[in-house]
Amino acid sequence: MYKIVFLDADTLGDTSLDPIRERGELTLYPRTQPHQVAERIADCDVIITNKVLIRQPEIDAAPNLKLICVAATGVNNVDVEYAAQKGIPVRNVAGYSTESVVQVTFMHLLNLFGQGNYFDSRVKDGTYTREGLFTDLSRSFNEIRGKTLGIIGMGTIGQRVAQIASAFGMRVHYFSTSGTSHCTDYPSVSLETLLKESDVISIHAPLNATTKGMLTLEHLKKMKKTAFLINLGRGGIVVEKDLAQAVQDGILAGAATDVFEQEPVPADHPYLKVGERLLLTPHIGWASVEARQLLVEKLAANIY
Numbered sequence: 001m002y003k004i005v006f007l008d009a010d011t012l013g014d015t016s017l018d019p020i021r022e023r024g025e026l027t028l029y030p031r032t033q034p035h036q037v038a039e040r041i042a043d044c045d046v047i048i049t050n051k052v053l054i055r056q057p058e059i060d061a062a063p064n065l066k067l068i069c070v071a072a073t074g075v076n077n078v079d080v081e082y083a084a085q086k087g088i089p090v091r092n093v094a095g096y097s098t099e100s101v102v103q104v105t106f107m108h109l110l111n112l113f114g115q116g117n118y119f120d121s122r123v124k125d126g127t128y129t130r131e132g133l134f135t136d137l138s139r140s141f142n143e144i145r146g147k148t149l150g151i152i153g154m155g156t157i158g159q160r161v162a163q164i165a166s167a168f169g170m171r172v173h174y175f176s177t178s179g180t181s182h183c184t185d186y187p188s189v190s191l192e193t194l195l196k197e198s199d200v201i202s203i204h205a206p207l208n209a210t211t212k213g214m215l216t217l218e219h220l221k222k223m224k225k226t227a228f229l230i231n232l233g234r235g236g237i238v239v240e241k242d243l244a245q246a247v248q249d250g251i252l253a254g255a256a257t258d259v260f261e262q263e264p265v266p267a268d269h270p271y272l273k274v275g276e277r278l279l280l281t282p283h284i285g286w287a288s289v290e291a292r293q294l295l296v297e298k299l300a301a302n303i304y
Helices: 034-040 056-060 080-085 098-114 116-124 127-131 156-167 191-197 240-248 289-301
Strands: 002-006 024-028 046-049 067-070 148-152 171-175 200-203 228-231 254-257 278-280
Touching (some): 056 080, 098 116, 098 228, 098 254, 098 289, 116 127, 148 191, 156 171, 171 191, 240 254
Parallel strands (some): 046 067, 148 171, 200 228, 228 254
């Protein structure tokens, strides 16, 4: 029976871990600090980590280690090359959160276009009641039908976003960050065209050498002043201080992000000073109940 150690079980919330328990003797640590890793994995066969770093020193600290499981898609927190040298497989989980990420994307898109937070506050602060009119026309909003959605990163999630956007009557085009336009269902365009012609841009690309810092203030200035930017990819794809400035200065009509270069977001982050036109969620895109349940099932399936 495997000795399994989950180093940051808090990252899965209240999701049942019974499928993993069926694979061996499971020890859970809600959170693990770097100095605690070596002691906690000393006699384990399997490590499960979401964000805890597993580098060469940690791998060497676990002489019985047979498998490293990452409770996420990305494996950048594990020294994969060194693990391979030691004959230790590293298995991640892909495809578990597509519908969850897409849903949060449209939550932000519809809120940005429909001014949902603003109108909610007008009712709750009593303004709607005091003004005595059956409707509130203090701020206009636009329909998404007929608008152009530009997607950065046309993988599984990007394609699903495109399908739903099309059902809303939006026009869709995309920019391939890899340079390979493998999706033929929608037109592939240059980044320049995407920026200039889109009414909303939605980011669903991975963070790598090509995408890191790819959207600067100069890029954002090429967008329409009425346009929105949504980031459900990775925080580092957009230069964060530049996006904050673009929204504050009216270069963009608004933006929304679920991801940050540093997570959790620092208390002095420039996003926190922008106000209502920048919608922020705390990296929840992946985390629907159904997505977390599927993640656990796939984690368990990786332990064999």
